[in-house]
Amino acid sequence: MIRKLITFLASLVLIALTIAMLFLASAIYDSANKTSVDTFFFQTNRLSEMRPGAPVTAAEIGETAMREMLIKKYVNEYFYAIPDAENIARRTSRGSTLFHLSTPNVFNTWIQTEGETISAMAEQKMMRMVEIDGEIYKPSDSDYWVVPYVLYTWTNANDMASAPVITRGTLLMDVFYAPGTRDTFDVGNYLKHGYNRFEPAREPATIFRFGVRNLEQITND
Amino acid sequence: MNYPDDFNVPTFAAGKSIAVSRAMGIGIMSGFLLIIFLCGLLIWTIRSVRVDPYILSTGGINDEWQIIAPGGGRPEVQMTAEQILQESVVWNFVQDWFTISTDNDLNENLWDASCSRTDCDTMDASTPCKIQCETSDNLFIRFQEHVLPTYEKIADDGGAWTPIVDSIRISPVGSISVAGGTWRVQMTVFNGNENMSIMAYAKVAQNKKSYPKTMGYYIADFNAYRMK
Numbered sequence: 001m002i003r004k005l006i007t008f009l010a011s012l013v014l015i016a017l018t019i020a021m022l023f024l025a026s027a028i029y030d031s032a033n034k035t036s037v038d039t040f041f042f043q044t045n046r047l048s049e050m051r052p053g054a055p056v057t058a059a060e061i062g063e064t065a066m067r068e069m070l071i072k073k074y075v076n077e078y079f080y081a082i083p084d085a086e087n088i089a090r091r092t093s094r095g096s097t098l099f100h101l102s103t104p105n106v107f108n109t110w111i112q113t114e115g116e117t118i119s120a121m122a123e124q125k126m127m128r129m130v131e132i133d134g135e136i137y138k139p140s141d142s143d144y145w146v147v148p149y150v151l152y153t154w155t156n157a158n159d160m161a162s163a164p165v166i167t168r169g170t171l172l173m174d175v176f177y178a179p180g181t182r183d184t185f186d187v188g189n190y191l192k193h194g195y196n197r198f199e200p201a202r203e204p205a206t207i208f209r210f211g212v213r214n215l216e217q218i219t220n221d
Numbered sequence: 222m223n224y225p226d227d228f229n230v231p232t233f234a235a236g237k238s239i240a241v242s243r244a245m246g247i248g249i250m251s252g253f254l255l256i257i258f259l260c261g262l263l264i265w266t267i268r269s270v271r272v273d274p275y276i277l278s279t280g281g282i283n284d285e286w287q288i289i290a291p292g293g294g295r296p297e298v299q300m301t302a303e304q305i306l307q308e309s310v311v312w313n314f315v316q317d318w319f320t321i322s323t324d325n326d327l328n329e330n331l332w333d334a335s336c337s338r339t340d341c342d343t344m345d346a347s348t349p350c351k352i353q354c355e356t357s358d359n360l361f362i363r364f365q366e367h368v369l370p371t372y373e374k375i376a377d378d379g380g381a382w383t384p385i386v387d388s389i390r391i392s393p394v395g396s397i398s399v400a401g402g403t404w405r406v407q408m409t410v411f412n413g414n415e416n417m418s419i420m421a422y423a424k425v426a427q428n429k430k431s432y433p434k435t436m437g438y439y440i441a442d443f444n445a446y447r448m449k
Contacts, residue, residue, distance in 0.1 A: 011245065022263070086403065090395060158444060161371075
């Protein structure tokens with residue numbers, strides 16, 4: 001009888017040990033971050049810039065449209081210029097949106113070309129905006145996406161009689177893209193703390209698995 | 222055996238200990254099954270942990286991507302007193318900058334350059350030198366050299382510019398701190414014939430000694446462009 005009682009108590013101890021191990025394992029598992037991010041985008045309402053449409057998920061937008069949105073974002077970051085030295089300093093620094101969306105080679109080349117240009121434009125109080133000028137496509141025999149663009153450059157600030165200078169060109173972009181968000185940094189933590197519009201940190205475009213490996217610029221005129 | 226008074230006769234001597242062992246076996250097995258079930262529940266619970274969906278906005282000027290808010294909550298815009306004050310300084314300034322009146326006295330009040338910094342501190346809203354008192358010396362010199370001649374010509378020809386107050390949209394560009402920051406302004410100005418759609422960047426800086434009426438905030442740089 002005593003032997004059986006000992007066996008029973010030993011079993012209880014075994015169960016208790018198993019439960020303890022279970023909680024220990026859970027605690028170790030919990031100590032690592034495991035998050036998933038569902039991204040919602042405003043579907044722009046054509047009627048009013050101030051009246052957003054219904055949010056849609058990244059999955060609903062689809063891979064093709066997402067890639068196009070990211071390419072457009074990249075082209076904007078590449079070219080736009082405003083008369084604000086802090087803006088230019090932030091964009092040309094390591095850690096900028098373009099830095100995260102480019103390979104080091106592409107970013108360094110940009111710094112030496114368009115980076116210099118937008119710095120000079122900001123000093124001269126000029127403004128430049130960019131629009132995608134037609135369809136973004138990839139020829140079947142090429143690794144490069146063809147991105148036609150048009151630049152509007154205002155050369156004279158505070159002159160309401162001056163119209164922008166219009167320049168057209170094409171970017172050839174070797175792009176990598178995969179659905180979902182990057183796992184190389186803590187996206188959840190970044191999203192949680194980065195949405196103060198008065199202190200913008202990293203732009204949310206950088207959380208996606210998108211980057212430019214190679215880039216060539218062709219000016220049409 | 223004294224049946225039926227006493228029928229509790231062990232038919233098998235080892236029966237009781239076997240029954241105890243069996244009960245213990247079933248108990249222990251149940252315990253382990255419970256543990257396995259809890260393991261499954263734990264894994265399911267952990268895997269279902271996720272961040273609330275976030276709303277991102279895209280597009281707009283220069284295709285800015287912004288995090289609006291965690292999707293679970295209502296978006297909140299929290300502004301400090303300094304940010305509100307800076308926005309207010311920009312709000313008043315752009316209306317003064319883009320006003321050309323048919324009333325010459327009003328134009329004089331706006332464009333007068335005869336005031337000193339101490340004059341600016343003591344005057345009320347109806348007194349002259351409005352633009353001078355809102356801007357840095359450098360910006361006011363740029364205004365006098367590059368903008369004022371055009372404005373005076375328009376005024377001499379009987380023209381007038383009227384800012385459409387409801388159209389003014391002011392938003393921050395980059396970081397806005399206690400010491401100032403850059404603000405983007407979108408607005409429409411009616412020039413007597415048509416509406417001019419304007420985008421401008423105003424840099425606000427702080428100098429408490431020279432601009433005490435606005436807690437030191439003034440427009441250090443201003444660049445406007447006509448969109449259409």
